[in-house]
Amino acid sequence: MTTVEQAHAAAHALTRRPVAGKGWKAPIAFGVVTLLSLILFVVFARPGTSEFRLTAGRTLIQLPVIAVPTTLSCVILTGLMAVITVIAVMLVRANRRVPLWLVAIFAFLFLAAFLAWAGAGASIPVYGLLLGTVALSAPLIFGALGGVISERSGVVNIAIEGQMLAGAFVSAMIASITQSPYLGLIGAMVAGMLVSFVLAAFAIKYVVDQIIVGVVLNVLVTGLTSFLYSTVMTANPQMLNSPPRFQRIEIPVLSEIPIIGPLFFQQTIIIYLMYVAVAVVWYALFRTRWGLRVRAVGEHPQAADTVGIKVGLTRFWNVSLAGAVAGLGGAYFTLGSVGSFQKDMTAGAGFIALAAVIFGQWDPIKATLAALLFGFATNLQNVIGIIGSPVPSEFMLMLPYVVTILAVAGFVGKSRPPAADGKPYIK
Amino acid sequence: MSDEQIPTRGQVPPGRETTVAEEQPIPETTTDAAVANERRRGPETPNRSHAVLNEILGGGVMITILSVVLALVVGAVLIAATDKAVQASAAYFFSRPTDLLGAAWATVSDAYSALFQGSVYNFRRPGFADGIKPFTQTLTFATPLIIAGLGIGLSFRGGMFNIGGRGQMLVAIGIAGWIGFALDLPAGIHVIVAVVGGMVGGALWGGLAGLLKARTGANEVITTIMLNYVGFYLIAYLLRTPGALQAPGSNNPKSPPMKDTAIFPKILGDQYNLNLGFILAVVATIVVWWILSRSSLGFKFRAVGENPNAARVAGINVGSAFTWVMVISGALVGLAGVTQILGTVTTGFSSGIDAGIGFDAITVALLGRSRPWGIFWAGILFGAFKAGGFSMQAAAGVPIDIVLVMQSMIVLFIAAPPLVRAVFRLPTPGVFRKSTPAVRKAQVQK
Numbered sequence: 001m002t003t004v005e006q007a008h009a010a011a012h013a014l015t016r017r018p019v020a021g022k023g024w025k026a027p028i029a030f031g032v033v034t035l036l037s038l039i040l041f042v043v044f045a046r047p048g049t050s051e052f053r054l055t056a057g058r059t060l061i062q063l064p065v066i067a068v069p070t071t072l073s074c075v076i077l078t079g080l081m082a083v084i085t086v087i088a089v090m091l092v093r094a095n096r097r098v099p100l101w102l103v104a105i106f107a108f109l110f111l112a113a114f115l116a117w118a119g120a121g122a123s124i125p126v127y128g129l130l131l132g133t134v135a136l137s138a139p140l141i142f143g144a145l146g147g148v149i150s151e152r153s154g155v156v157n158i159a160i161e162g163q164m165l166a167g168a169f170v171s172a173m174i175a176s177i178t179q180s181p182y183l184g185l186i187g188a189m190v191a192g193m194l195v196s197f198v199l200a201a202f203a204i205k206y207v208v209d210q211i212i213v214g215v216v217l218n219v220l221v222t223g224l225t226s227f228l229y230s231t232v233m234t235a236n237p238q239m240l241n242s243p244p245r246f247q248r249i250e251i252p253v254l255s256e257i258p259i260i261g262p263l264f265f266q267q268t269i270i271i272y273l274m275y276v277a278v279a280v281v282w283y284a285l286f287r288t289r290w291g292l293r294v295r296a297v298g299e300h301p302q303a304a305d306t307v308g309i310k311v312g313l314t315r316f317w318n319v320s321l322a323g324a325v326a327g328l329g330g331a332y333f334t335l336g337s338v339g340s341f342q343k344d345m346t347a348g349a350g351f352i353a354l355a356a357v358i359f360g361q362w363d364p365i366k367a368t369l370a371a372l373l374f375g376f377a378t379n380l381q382n383v384i385g386i387i388g389s390p391v392p393s394e395f396m397l398m399l400p401y402v403v404t405i406l407a408v409a410g411f412v413g414k415s416r417p418p419a420a421d422g423k424p425y426i427k
Numbered sequence: 428m429s430d431e432q433i434p435t436r437g438q439v440p441p442g443r444e445t446t447v448a449e450e451q452p453i454p455e456t457t458t459d460a461a462v463a464n465e466r467r468r469g470p471e472t473p474n475r476s477h478a479v480l481n482e483i484l485g486g487g488v489m490i491t492i493l494s495v496v497l498a499l500v501v502g503a504v505l506i507a508a509t510d511k512a513v514q515a516s517a518a519y520f521f522s523r524p525t526d527l528l529g530a531a532w533a534t535v536s537d538a539y540s541a542l543f544q545g546s547v548y549n550f551r552r553p554g555f556a557d558g559i560k561p562f563t564q565t566l567t568f569a570t571p572l573i574i575a576g577l578g579i580g581l582s583f584r585g586g587m588f589n590i591g592g593r594g595q596m597l598v599a600i601g602i603a604g605w606i607g608f609a610l611d612l613p614a615g616i617h618v619i620v621a622v623v624g625g626m627v628g629g630a631l632w633g634g635l636a637g638l639l640k641a642r643t644g645a646n647e648v649i650t651t652i653m654l655n656y657v658g659f660y661l662i663a664y665l666l667r668t669p670g671a672l673q674a675p676g677s678n679n680p681k682s683p684p685m686k687d688t689a690i691f692p693k694i695l696g697d698q699y700n701l702n703l704g705f706i707l708a709v710v711a712t713i714v715v716w717w718i719l720s721r722s723s724l725g726f727k728f729r730a731v732g733e734n735p736n737a738a739r740v741a742g743i744n745v746g747s748a749f750t751w752v753m754v755i756s757g758a759l760v761g762l763a764g765v766t767q768i769l770g771t772v773t774t775g776f777s778s779g780i781d782a783g784i785g786f787d788a789i790t791v792a793l794l795g796r797s798r799p800w801g802i803f804w805a806g807i808l809f810g811a812f813k814a815g816g817f818s819m820q821a822a823a824g825v826p827i828d829i830v831l832v833m834q835s836m837i838v839l840f841i842a843a844p845p846l847v848r849a850v851f852r853l854p855t856p857g858v859f860r861k862s863t864p865a866v867r868k869a870q871v872q873k
Contacts, residue, residue, distance in 0.1 A: 216842075
């Protein structure tokens with residue numbers, strides 16, 4: 001019996017209990033946040049005007065800079081948040097659910113109020129905020145996709161961190177030796193896959209607790225890459241650890257569209273791959289025969305086996321695929337952003353990706369959005385830090401994690417994993 | 428973990444026992460019941476001595492020893508392959524193969540003798556008192572690993588996957604550290620107050636994740652990971668804020684040293700680093716053992732951990748069990764943090780003080796199979812690797828990261844006994860032991 005399995009079963013048990021006032025979580029969360037913004041943005045109001053820059057200086061089409069008086073916009077936005085809170089309370093009293101779009105609008109209002117407040121007397125580069133978000137989220141999105149694929153087929157993938165780190169190491173090494181980032185990319189996929197092979201072999205053939213294998217693989221890959229980095233790579237960094245980085249590929253015309261252009265059409269090949277991967281994984285999982293089989297194996301392996309799907313083999317190849325995708329995320333660290341491999345350079349990104357998988361309820365699109373949230377909040381700290389933050393930087397850095405806790409406790413609550421996730425299948 | 432949950436002889440459903448065991452001699456069928464029955468008949472089978480031999484060769488202790496051996500072999504291959512002398516002699520391997528083997532042997536034996544002399548007994552020092560010093564160092568390194576491992580293992584048994592060791596340790600360290608350097612208390616009481624304060628801090632941080640799970644169903648894997656970061660940034664902020672945890676008159680994000688009254692006494696005299704923390708580790712092991720196997724609270728934890736639905740039907744409050752198991756788990760992990768700042772690094776701490784112990788503890792708990800004494804010995808083994816790893820790095824120039832490789836290999840191999848048996852061509856025992864699903868599968872296929 002695995003721990004996660006126990007925990008999941010426990011979560012099921014919990015949700016079955018009739019909880020009095022269960023629907024009140026969202027209005028309560030709304031109320032708390034509204035109160036927070038009232039105290040922070042209205043009571044401790046900051047004078048001046050806030051500017052939002054929507055386009056960078058060099059694009060063809062220029063959008064005007066939006067300038068708003070800080071205090072007034074904070075008051076208006078907080079007022080709107082209070083209105084939404086009241087609407088939510090009324091909805092719940094009428095025994096109706098609070099729709100997701102209302103949550104989204106609320107979150108947007110809070111964010112706008114925060115930006116206006118933090119950017120008092122300064123200019124906030126909105127395009128930079130979004131661009132940086134994509135850059136910081138990219139490895140998380142790859143990792144989360146890897147998690148989704150593996151867990152949908154019924155194998156818990158805690159080893160995302162290890163798959164990414166292996167991908168980062170091998171891609172740096174191969175790209176340095178061959179001077180071709182594309183070969184590095186392939187190397188990263190192979191490396192992630194190799195880590196996955198171990199996970200798959202132990203989880204499927206030897207029926208070892210998948211959590212154990214995952215946790216241990218992370219340690220193993222950390223140790224192995226650090227060891228090889230110290231012994232092999234540092235001995236000859238010129239040849240082994242100076243990979244060429246991917247160049248931006250601009251798609252003509254489309255890349256000139258304000259905001260959308262830089263985000264979607266002025267990126268490196270890894271980011272394009274990421275956009276494609278999200279769409280493909282979603283489509284494949286929910287619209288193809290392959291996806292149906294994967295989900296069947298993850299939800300009810302006995303039933304899948306009965307209709308002739310090979311459970312073990314399906315799981316094996318999906319875990320391997322997941323490793324390859326997560327490996328791409330690792331390659332982003334070396335070939336996309338930093339350039340050279342550093343010890344333990346993924347620094348917990350795999351665990352954040354894991355959180356995004358659960359936060360995103362094992363759905364590729366939702367997991368991507370969750371990963372984007374992490375990237376956005378991290379980047380927000382960077383941007384606010386540059387214009388002079390009114391909040392200590394540590395609290396800004398803390399923000400994404402606190403938001404996640406609130407979101408998981410308040411809105412997501414019972415995120416239901418695939419029924420056979422973490423359970424070995426023995427005929 | 429899986430061992431514990433398979434019903435053993437005493438717990439077989441009564442109906443099946445009578446029908447299968449007493450009616451007729453069992454043919455070599457391939458049903459689960461037959462295997463279960465075979466297991467139940469146990470030592471009464473005719474070829475008993477053969478079975479005992481199987482048990483010794485393929486049983487748990489042997490698997491553990493062989494796993495360590497395998498891990499050392501893998502480590503040796505890595506050390507040899509990355510050594511310059513070995514690589515040089517590999518270039519002319521076919522003309523003089525002995526050079527390669529000799530170079531590899533020299534490198535590996537250097538490294539491993541440093542590992543041994545750094546963790547168990549140093550033969551180069553005169554006298555027993557000096558020679559045994561590395562072993563006391565091992566116990567010192569093992570102390571936080573054991574205590575934190577107990578906390579994590581306890582949460583596993585209660586069905587909670589606590590990855591939040593880092594956050595729980597840091598919060599505990601923040602509170603205990605502040606008590607340790609800011610308060611003026613008499614010698615004995617100061618230590619107790621600091622320890623209790625730290626445990627309360629860890630308990631709060633862990634209990635928060637448990638409470639969220641109990642009240643809202645928030646997955647504890649997410650919340651504990653998130654709380655790690657929240658705790659880390661909180662401590663980082665406090666460490667650079669004058670008047671909070673930062674040392675007065677300093678610009679570094681580091682706390683002042685602990686007061687003498689708050690520091691753990693050394694239990695073997697001043698020449699050894701071993702301190703009160705190790706005694707706390709032994710006590711904690713006994714306490715956790717008592718909680719799990721003797722108290723009604725522990726019974727609830729285990730019931731909820733194995734099947735929350737059944738536990739609820741039996742009238743156990745599942746939510747409260749989740750909360751309390753995380754409270755105790757957090758308190759233990761917090762205590763591990765306290766032993767660091769009041770025992771090992773008493774000269775003030777920075778935000779990296781946890782040194783990855785929160786994550787190492789997961790591996791320790793897994794190696795110890797979430798059982799208190801298993802965790803105790805696993806902690807000592809990992810402590811030995813840590814102590815030896817440092818001396819191996821210093822004496823033989825092998826990066827300490829190799830220790831991580833070997834530790835994770837050990838856990839992997841131990842988790843997959845069939846693999847180890849296959850490598851060493853050992854017989855498959857286990858019809859008498861509490862068997863794992865894998866063993867049962869092997870039985871079925873026979």
